[in-house]
Amino acid sequence: MISYTVGRILQTLLVLLVISFIAFLLVATLGDPLGLLLPPEASLADRQELIARLGLDQPLLARFLHFLGGMMQGDFGLSYRTQEGVGAMIAARLPATIELAFASLLVTLFVGVPLGILCGVRPNAAISRVVMLVSIAGITLPNFVVGVLLIAIFSVQLGWFPSFGRGQTVDLGGWTTGLLTLSGWQAVILPAITLAAFQVTFVIRMLRTQLLEVGQSEHIRFARARGLSERRVWFSYAMRNALLPTITMLALQLGNVIAFSVVTEGVFAWPGLGSLFLQSVQSADIPVIAIYLIFVGAVFMIINLIVELSYPLLDPRLRRGRA
Amino acid sequence: MHLERSTYLTAPALAVLLAATPAAQAAEFSFAGPLDAYTLDPHAVSNTLVFAVLRNVYEPLVTRGKDLSMQPALATEWIQVDDTTWQFKLREGVTFSNGNDFSADDVVFSFERAKKGGIKSHLSEVASIEKVDDHTVRMKTSSADPILPNQIVNWFMMDSDWARENGAEEPGQADNSTESFANRNAVGTGAYVISDRDPGVKTVLTANKAWWGKMDGNVDKATFYVIANPSTRVSALISGEVDMIDGVPPQDAARIESADGLHVEATPDLRTVYLQPDVARDTLVHGGGVEGNPFKDPKVREAMKLAIDTGAIQKRIMRGYSTPVGLPIANEAEGSTPELNAPNQPDLERAKQLMEEAGHEDGFDVTLDCTNDRFMNDEATCLAIGSFLAQINIRVTPRAQATARWAQQINPPGYDTSLTMLSYSPYTYDAHQFLSGLATTRDASSGRGVFNIGGYSNPEVDQLTAEIGSETDAQKRTELLHQALGILKESNAYIPIHQLQILWGVRDGVDVVQLADLAYPLAWFKVSE
Numbered sequence: 121m122i123s124y125t126v127g128r129i130l131q132t133l134l135v136l137l138v139i140s141f142i143a144f145l146l147v148a149t150l151g152d153p154l155g156l157l158l159p160p161e162a163s164l165a166d167r168q169e170l171i172a173r174l175g176l177d178q179p180l181l182a183r184f185l186h187f188l189g190g191m192m193q194g195d196f197g198l199s200y201r202t203q204e205g206v207g208a209m210i211a212a213r214l215p216a217t218i219e220l221a222f223a224s225l226l227v228t229l230f231v232g233v234p235l236g237i238l239c240g241v242r243p244n245a246a247i248s249r250v251v252m253l254v255s256i257a258g259i260t261l262p263n264f265v266v267g268v269l270l271i272a273i274f275s276v277q278l279g280w281f282p283s284f285g286r287g288q289t290v291d292l293g294g295w296t297t298g299l300l301t302l303s304g305w306q307a308v309i310l311p312a313i314t315l316a317a318f319q320v321t322f323v324i325r326m327l328r329t330q331l332l333e334v335g336q337s338e339h340i341r342f343a344r345a346r347g348l349s350e351r352r353v354w355f356s357y358a359m360r361n362a363l364l365p366t367i368t369m370l371a372l373q374l375g376n377v378i379a380f381s382v383v384t385e386g387v388f389a390w391p392g393l394g395s396l397f398l399q400s401v402q403s404a405d406i407p408v409i410a411i412y413l414i415f416v417g418a419v420f421m422i423i424n425l426i427v428e429l430s431y432p433l434l435d436p437r438l439r440r441g442r443a
Numbered sequence: 444m445h446l447e448r449s450t451y452l453t454a455p456a457l458a459v460l461l462a463a464t465p466a467a468q469a470a471e472f473s474f475a476g477p478l479d480a481y482t483l484d485p486h487a488v489s490n491t492l493v494f495a496v497l498r499n500v501y502e503p504l505v506t507r508g509k510d511l512s513m514q515p516a517l518a519t520e521w522i523q524v525d526d527t528t529w530q531f532k533l534r535e536g537v538t539f540s541n542g543n544d545f546s547a548d549d550v551v552f553s554f555e556r557a558k559k560g561g562i563k564s565h566l567s568e569v570a571s572i573e574k575v576d577d578h579t580v581r582m583k584t585s586s587a588d589p590i591l592p593n594q595i596v597n598w599f600m601m602d603s604d605w606a607r608e609n610g611a612e613e614p615g616q617a618d619n620s621t622e623s624f625a626n627r628n629a630v631g632t633g634a635y636v637i638s639d640r641d642p643g644v645k646t647v648l649t650a651n652k653a654w655w656g657k658m659d660g661n662v663d664k665a666t667f668y669v670i671a672n673p674s675t676r677v678s679a680l681i682s683g684e685v686d687m688i689d690g691v692p693p694q695d696a697a698r699i700e701s702a703d704g705l706h707v708e709a710t711p712d713l714r715t716v717y718l719q720p721d722v723a724r725d726t727l728v729h730g731g732g733v734e735g736n737p738f739k740d741p742k743v744r745e746a747m748k749l750a751i752d753t754g755a756i757q758k759r760i761m762r763g764y765s766t767p768v769g770l771p772i773a774n775e776a777e778g779s780t781p782e783l784n785a786p787n788q789p790d791l792e793r794a795k796q797l798m799e800e801a802g803h804e805d806g807f808d809v810t811l812d813c814t815n816d817r818f819m820n821d822e823a824t825c826l827a828i829g830s831f832l833a834q835i836n837i838r839v840t841p842r843a844q845a846t847a848r849w850a851q852q853i854n855p856p857g858y859d860t861s862l863t864m865l866s867y868s869p870y871t872y873d874a875h876q877f878l879s880g881l882a883t884t885r886d887a888s889s890g891r892g893v894f895n896i897g898g899y900s901n902p903e904v905d906q907l908t909a910e911i912g913s914e915t916d917a918q919k920r921t922e923l924l925h926q927a928l929g930i931l932k933e934s935n936a937y938i939p940i941h942q943l944q945i946l947w948g949v950r951d952g953v954d955v956v957q958l959a960d961l962a963y964p965l966a967w968f969k970v971s972e
Contacts, residue, residue: 164566167855202481202642203626209642268674275682283678284475284670285644389670391644398671399643400477402816404847 217392232323240331256319560614723898778874778924807834
């Protein structure tokens with residue numbers, strides 16, 4: 121068990137190192153930050169001077185090692201664009217993204233799970249067919265189209281929700297939250313629905329398939345044979361088996377939600393990590409892009425790690441296999 | 444946000460409103476733009492967006508009025524004492540928003556500080572500065588400089604005591620290990636103070652009650668939101684969440700015009716778009732199907748100019764929101780005349796004939812390097828130019844890239860392009876800046892012509908540019924400018940497309956002032972309920 125855990129953690133660290141290198145390579149060839157940093161009338165000497173100061177004339181590997189060394193010491197570098205610490209910039213934007221991810225998870229749970237159960241238990245009912253049909257839209261429509269449509273209907277036509285921003289935020293010692301004000305809640309609804317559109321569809325389809333499958337299995341048939349009520353059969357027997365894989369998948373999807381929020385945040389000018397990333401890409405702000413990519417990679421890896429480490433706890437067969 | 448609009452007026456309140464003069468009513472104003480002023484440090488970068496916001500907080504010695512004429516700001520008068528000396532008399536009784544007095548020491552400090560930052564090129568002509576008395580300074584230029592006041596309109600004054608107390612004596616640099624205090628904080632002499640700021644999200648400006656100047660408008664609190672996505676920006680305006688948006692996509696202009704209570708305001712932008720072929724190399728680096736470099740032949744260049752219908756680009760792509768031009772500089776820039784800047788008349792027959800005379804009737808292949816995120820409809824313009832040139836058998840492959848990538852490719856020292864679409868905006872409103880930076884022969888050591896991407900070289904233009912630089916007689920100088928621009932136009936080494944326009948969507952009842960340098964002069968905005 122211990123060697124399993126240590127092994128998984130070492131693997132994760134190795135993958136993170138590779139991600140760092142790839143992120144660094146990507147951004148090192150992304151574009152010319154000088155075009156932004158220098159005015160068009162700057163002289164060639166000014167350019168050379170800045171290239172030297174930024175270390176852009178160093179060999180790639182030397183730059184990577186320097187970058188990695190700084191990161192180990194908690195120094196994430198300075199943004200070319202704003203000349204502020206990248207760590208602080210990311211920390212300032214993180215709450216917005218996490219709250220959006222949390223809100224979209226709520227939407228997924230309260231919309232996706234009931235509808236998924238409905239479609240699994242009554243696969244032939246008219247309403248289930250309608251849900252399945254509409255859910256195709258959730259899979260096929262790109263995020264930004266959903267966002268723009270929602271804005272057109274609920275902001276422009278009906279005027280119920282704001283079309284951009286986060287509303288009034290409250291600072292709780294470094295964590296700015298929009299969830300304590302009315303305008304904050306109003307602002308989060310449309311982006312959360314947009315971000316959840318794919319997840320909701322995903323959960324509906326996953327639960328439906330699981331329930332259909334479990335519904336055919338032996339123990340459900342025996343449960344029915346014992347004369348238990350339909351209600352009891354579905355909710356205490358079938359659901360237990362169907363929900364577990366769904367929740368595991370949802371946890372893994374959390375990384376996706378954070379990464380996919382780039383598009384949603386762009387559409388709604390939601391001041392989170394995604395917007396920061398877009399603004400940085402536009403101006404070839406290499407330090408920010410690199411740290412963002414590594415950060416997202418780390419989030420994925422850590423969630424994966426937690427899920428993998430919890431498997432043996434949930435499933436005794438895995439524990440025995442490794443002992 | 445919707446509350447403001449749906450608030451109904453009670454009878455007494457209505458009476459009060461009717462009795463008051465509308466302009467005197469202090470008002471709140473909110474607006475949105477695509478990009479943020481990414482630093483509050485006035486000396487760190489030379490960037491129009493930074494200036495656009497900061498000009499409300501910081502002030503220069505001299506500024507431009509609504510009619511673009513030079514107006515006194517923190518200097519009340521200025522004279523050229525001799526060829527290389529300018530003297531500025533400073534305004535008395537001015538205080539910074541922290542209460543400190545503004546004096547000659549601050550000007551000297553701001554000079555030293557700016558010389559270390561990204562805006563040092565604005566002061567490149569100035570060799571030294573000297574305090575004569577508390578309210579007089581003298582600036583020595585390295586050579587005769589008749590347009591120094593025009594060059595320093597974006598050089599803002601900072602409080603020397605404030606900067607020293609907060610360790611912000613030097614502007615932020617990209618490689619600094621510590622960030623500069625002035626990045627996030629601003630204390631100026633201007634009409635507004637920054638009362639709240641979330642970088643990249645919003646900036647709140649509140650009227651500075653102690654401002655020396657007279658408010659022309661009535662905005663006492665302005666909130667600037669950053670909304671990158673153009674369709675969201677338009678939605679925010681239509682739904683009434685903001686009073687004004689910058690950067691309206693031309694294709695959405697009609698939608699705003701047709702919406703109730705909204706309209707579009709447009710004014711020429713100083714930025715002018717033009718094509719520049721590589722005339723320096725002996726071969727096409729990105730192209731082929733031909734011996735040598737056909738762009739060296741003036742006939743080919745003239746044919747290209749005649750093949751491109753800038754009127755059609757204006758109508759179809761820019762939906763009317765552009766001004767076709769005949770020079771690579773704006774109509775408003777000193778040196779431009781209506782004759783020189785008259786748009787090219789397309790003439791396809793003549794163009795084909797010229798190609799034939801040049802021996803290129805079969806044409807050639809070339810890649811046209813363009814941006815796709817730098818200005819309005821740049822990619823669409825690029826594609827259109829490609830199809831116009833195809834008519835004279837120049838087979839263009841448009842390569843539209845993000846600005847950062849495009850700049851890396853075409854900029855010095857590589858100049859890795861055979862044909863590129865560029866744009867330029869001279870902050871001095873003067874063509875000399877274009878001539879010395881973009882049209883004289885490349886010279887890495889002096890920095891002249893470094894951004895002459897196509898490598899155009901004409902000794903006559905070089906000579907004239909040098910003369911203009913030190914000509915103190917205004918009329919003579921203007922004549923020289925006309926002469927130099929005439930030669931450029933004749934050469935067709937710069938093929939002008941159009942001058943862009945600043946497009947704002949505005950709520951009816953809001954009076955805005957648009958300047959050609961993209962600024963947001965909030966003190967001139969009027970909001971009536």
